[in-house]
Amino acid sequence: MxxxxxxxxxxxxxxxxxxxxxxxxxxxxxxxxxSNFAMKYLQEKGYRVIPVNPRAAAGxxxxxxxxxxxxxxxxxxxxxxxxxFRGSDAALEITREAIRLREEKRIEVVWMQxxxxxxxxxxEAEAAGLTVVMNRCPKIEYGRLWGELGWGGVDSGVxxxxxxxxxxxxxxxxxx
Amino acid sequence: MIHAGAGPEPVxxxxxxxxxxxxxxxxxDADHAASxxxxxxxxxxxxxxxxxxxxxxEQRLASLEGGRGAACCASGHAAQVLAFFPLMExxxxxxxxxxxxxxxxxxxxxxxxxxxxxxxFVDTEDLAAVEAALDAGVKALxxxxxxxxxxxxxxxxxxxxxxxxxxxxxxxxxxxxTPWLCRPMDWGADVVVHSATKFLSGNGTVIGxxxxxxxxxxxxxxxxxxxxxxxxxxxxxxKFSETFGxxxxxxxxxxxxxxxxxxxxxxxxAFLILLGLETLSLRMERHCRNALRVAEWLxxxxxxxWVSYAALPGxxxxxxxxxxxxxxxxxxxTFGVRGGYEAGIRVVEGCDLFSHxxxxxxxxxxxxxxxxxxxxxxxxxxxxxAGAGPEVVRLSIGLETVDDLIRDLxxxxxxx
Numbered sequence: 001m002x003x004x005x006x007x008x009x010x011x012x013x014x015x016x017x018x019x020x021x022x023x024x025x026x027x028x029x030x031x032x033x034x035s036n037f038a039m040k041y042l043q044e045k046g047y048r049v050i051p052v053n054p055r056a057a058a059g060x061x062x063x064x065x066x067x068x069x070x071x072x073x074x075x076x077x078x079x080x081x082x083x084x085f086r087g088s089d090a091a092l093e094i095t096r097e098a099i100r101l102r103e104e105k106r107i108e109v110v111w112m113q114x115x116x117x118x119x120x121x122x123x124e125a126e127a128a129g130l131t132v133v134m135n136r137c138p139k140i141e142y143g144r145l146w147g148e149l150g151w152g153g154v155d156s157g158v159x160x161x162x163x164x165x166x167x168x169x170x171x172x173x174x175x176x
Numbered sequence: 177m178i179h180a181g182a183g184p185e186p187v188x189x190x191x192x193x194x195x196x197x198x199x200x201x202x203x204x205d206a207d208h209a210a211s212x213x214x215x216x217x218x219x220x221x222x223x224x225x226x227x228x229x230x231x232x233x234e235q236r237l238a239s240l241e242g243g244r245g246a247a248c249c250a251s252g253h254a255a256q257v258l259a260f261f262p263l264m265e266x267x268x269x270x271x272x273x274x275x276x277x278x279x280x281x282x283x284x285x286x287x288x289x290x291x292x293x294x295x296x297f298v299d300t301e302d303l304a305a306v307e308a309a310l311d312a313g314v315k316a317l318x319x320x321x322x323x324x325x326x327x328x329x330x331x332x333x334x335x336x337x338x339x340x341x342x343x344x345x346x347x348x349x350x351x352x353x354t355p356w357l358c359r360p361m362d363w364g365a366d367v368v369v370h371s372a373t374k375f376l377s378g379n380g381t382v383i384g385x386x387x388x389x390x391x392x393x394x395x396x397x398x399x400x401x402x403x404x405x406x407x408x409x410x411x412x413x414x415k416f417s418e419t420f421g422x423x424x425x426x427x428x429x430x431x432x433x434x435x436x437x438x439x440x441x442x443x444x445x446a447f448l449i450l451l452g453l454e455t456l457s458l459r460m461e462r463h464c465r466n467a468l469r470v471a472e473w474l475x476x477x478x479x480x481x482w483v484s485y486a487a488l489p490g491x492x493x494x495x496x497x498x499x500x501x502x503x504x505x506x507x508x509x510t511f512g513v514r515g516g517y518e519a520g521i522r523v524v525e526g527c528d529l530f531s532h533x534x535x536x537x538x539x540x541x542x543x544x545x546x547x548x549x550x551x552x553x554x555x556x557x558x559x560x561x562a563g564a565g566p567e568v569v570r571l572s573i574g575l576e577t578v579d580d581l582i583r584d585l586x587x588x589x590x591x592x
Contacts, residue, residue, distance in 0.1 A: 031214075032414055037215075040217070041211075041216060114421050137421075140423070147186070148217075148219070149218060151218050152218055152245065152423070153230075153246050154234075154235070154238065154244060155181070155235050155239045155243065155244060156181075156235065157239070159180060161179070162184070163183075163189045164183060164184065
């Protein structure tokens, strides 16, 4: 890791409002794994989350009701966001595939999970016109920006005197 | 102090934080209930683990201390148990300053032994002794930023460096400083604990405590804290450090600590502390200004042998106070009365405005003779180390008009 990563709340909120379908690369069928936690939460918030997991796909498994896919190429379009739930080393190859499939799948965002960072991948993706977020969890960010994270005593960093709207559905939320 | 953690309530628009005087929370359906019990989603189950009013206070304290998250609990003593609970196993050891508040010395030295938790007390001004004490088996170093009652200021930066290098966790009780005077995490502390009973609430109305985590300690990489990095059987074998990252400590404090230790903060108390925090900056300014005036006056009094206030020019802690407490050295300090134990008791009993009671951080000025009260359970040696010898009188300077306070002490000293 080099410099710290900072993303504005407006950028993150914008992504989470715009995105409807997420391809989660590395989603686990084991309900005790963090990726499964995040997938379930995002589904509850109204996102369609399509798991990419070659081993699960080979066995014909579904994860939280969605058939697992072998690769990003197998995920039906449109895919608004690719969520990388793999190690930082694997992120480069996944990002390059997202860049290759960008037009076909209408991919807009490459999001690397908390603990995942690959600056080379980020530079290539940004050069290709994709929005990149690294070392963040969309579940935590969603909870942080719309108040749920604070229920557990965690500081959201959000200071606002505005009356919050109740948690928005993805793609049409207006909470500010 | 006013906004963090407490925007308008979404359903009603209520601007002041509502008191959610409520035990349990309705589930949407069985799947939602399962998600909550599995920690898969955020939400409230039962107020022993979390409550919206308490959560607003937790967020505000985390924000004020520069931490990632916080867990509030029933008292400052409960906060100490809650802070150590994720770190310790039976047989575990930690190191603490020998100048702590007397009640902490008793809790760590005696009661914790019943959990098979062991504390070694060291003089934390002797950095070589601290370094020697922090061997590879030590889980944590516990200090007070501004010690009670002796006007002692800890060298936070140096102690954080030593603790960090040893792989242990630095826990700082910052009750007497409050985040308005000092933020220990800015100097390297990993965890901060408070008795919210004192300045945070400020009116002597509640008993409450808080544990704030910086989110910076890498529990997974350390391997010294299996409670946070190894599978937790009560949650289907999930590892807190892996699943919750920098939220691991805060999540554990609620989902395991408060769940099983049960020392929960009442919503009404959280509300009163939130209310107190709104005026923390104003109150601390006045507390510190009054305290300095009283300390200066006492220093010139013929019946006073010494005054321990860290902001006085003659204090050995003046440089540390200038570094760590630039806005003031708090309002709790001690002085020595000529005439020893008996004279100390006579001063305390001679006051009409200062209240004789065992508390600090109230809007009212308080006076106490530690050797006969709060530090009574300690040995002579421990009392001397803690700055609570026989001639010592402790003051907690309140928000009154300072001339009235000086007049009261003048009368009491004349009669002593």
